Amino acid sequence: MNSPEPSFAEIQNDVIELLKTVYDPEIPVNIYELGLVYEVKVSLEGHVDVLMTLTSPACPVAGTLPGEVEGKIKGLVGVKSVKVELTFDPPWSMDLMSEAAKFELGYL
DSSP states (O other): OOOOOOHHHHHHHHHHHHHHOOOOTTTSSBBBTTOOOOEEEEEOOOOOOOEOOOTTTTTTTTTTTTHHHHHHHHTTOOOOOEEEEEEEOOOOOOGGGOHHHHHHHHHO
């Protein structure tokens, strides 16, 4: 028996949980808690759009991290397509980090 396709809310939750497993190799906090993910949109048809940034335009993983994020999201059940857009507007700042990230990095 086939299990039903997940709802778009379940897919969105799965995407966010997956993003919490992706790390900037220079910082021991995941990209979601760091505030590098500005937006996650999931359509009813299973199309996922992620708007994200990096800590700086000169970040050494600028060429690989967005592709890693895209590849991991494509593997989720119910995801039909993925588009990861990298932006530096607005620029990332430490204010975007979650309380947990600030605590982990010793800023609280």
